[in-house]
Amino acid sequence: MIKVNGLYHSYSNDDNYAVKNASFQIEKGEIFGFLGPSGAGKSTAQKILTGLLIMQQGDYTIDGKFVDFKKRDYFNKIGVSFEHPNVYKKLTGLENLEFHSGMYDVKTEDPMNLLRMVGLEEAAGKKASDYSKGMLQRLVFARAMINNPEIWFLDEPTSGLDPTTASRIKDIIKRKKEDGTTVFLTTHNMYIADELCDKVAFINEGEINIIDTPKNLKLKYGKKLVTVEYYDNDRIVNNTFSIVDEAERTKLNEIINKGNIATMHSQEATLEQIFIKVTGRGLE
């Protein structure tokens, strides 16, 4: 289990904190989403947990043991997929993965297998400078899997990908979760968070406002209404019923029993609507 307690970070070493008193815990095999707009502090938090920024204040433990970034063994356990496609442009996709595979002291994945998984096997021998933005993103994603990480840090993993490729990447993340990988996912994309995350934390101006499962958040902040389109004497009627009010619920039951329903939607809130409600700010 990952436990983070009282995390602070200031780039200017003063009271102007990019991350302020962030505390959360992630169970093994859980996908934990850090949801927030650009500049909210989610990437800063990820950089601290990956050792790219010095931990100025706070505790970070894994299974009760404090993480020591000076001992390089921690880095055998983590994989990091950056939002910016930071690969060697003058090397081929395969050379990039082969180079990284040589950096680990643990058993690594076959680079070609990884390229195949993300649909880059045909571009394996091409220089990364000839890759499109989406291909580079996939290469970075594949690189993050090279050491079979126990903890996987993913920063906007589907950013800039077409829907088919994004779906492929999401499937890989789900499979890794099933294999027991703990995923720390930072994103401003509410759909990704909703679809993948077991728990989400809303972060705004460096502070975590709320942590819960997407389902609980929707139940808590969504309206308990159902909108129904149904046939009434050959004409379509559109109506919204409260599922809390007894009379309206009875009427809804009658319509359902008649079997004249054309469409029916629950009026649950999206994560973005909840984010706005909680933080007073949008996700973009």
Added chain:
Amino acid sequence: MKGFSKLLKKDLILILNNYFLYVTLFFAIFFILLVNFVIPEDTSIEQSVYVLSEYEEGNKLIDYFKEQELSIRTLDSREELMQYMVNDFNSIGFILVDNQNVEYVLQGYENEKTKNLLALNIENMFQEFTNQIDIKTTYLVENNTVQKIPFNKSIVPLFLVMEPALIGLFLIATMVFSEKEEGTIKAYAVTPGRMSSFLVSKVVLLIILGFISLFLVALTTVGTKANYLYLAAITLTGSIMGSGIGLLLSSFFDNISKSMIWIIIIAMVLSLPFASYFAPNFSPALIKSIPSYSMMFAYKEALFPTGNSSIIGNTCILTFIIGIVTLILANLNIKRSL
């Protein structure tokens, strides 16, 4: 070790793909061509001296001048002397009229000082000839056969200093900044690989480039007479110093444009001793304290050995210490500007 060999392999592929190796080879080949085919071996301009003797005893004096290794040409008539001088602008002539009188023939552009100097000179030679003054010379080291270094070969040490200390410094800084701008250094920082290995790989790279350049240039300009063990030692420690300075510099900035002014300042400081190489009288303590100063003379000693090997040892120790200190500082500082 496995990680380090992968780092080095990656850096080698990058210098091939970034054309850094070709730049090094281009400079080396350009310099070789310059030394062997463009720059003359001797750039000194000697004045021609034409002499005419109009009396019998004068010929003995001319023979004496020739014994003193003065390059003079004896002519038979005034007309011939005049003709030769008209055709050779950089010449003087004198006519031995009798044992009391000498007549100078000048081009006309000589100033008063030169004329007086010439008069004094010929007077001295007459005195030497008539009195046969014996000048005894004592040498501190017997059998010291120091050969004159041809001018074109004498500039080889400067190129060898330039490779690790100036070009190398710039190449290494460029490589690190390229990794910072692409963000690949961040991707490396989240692996178990150590930042010190990342830096040492760059040092080894510069040593390889330095050796390629050294052997290419030294073998094709000076040949096998040089002391290659010494040359390799100076290049090794010089490369450690050059890359150390380049890495330290690049650890303070996140892109090359921010560091450019410092690269230029350091390159200029390291080039200052070049002036002392051609004008040894100009070597103030400040210039002597710049490591490229002793590197130049250490390379010169290794290329054209005279037996003064202490300068090589001292230079290697100095550049090695500077290299190690700058590398340690770069290692401590580099993570601050990821």
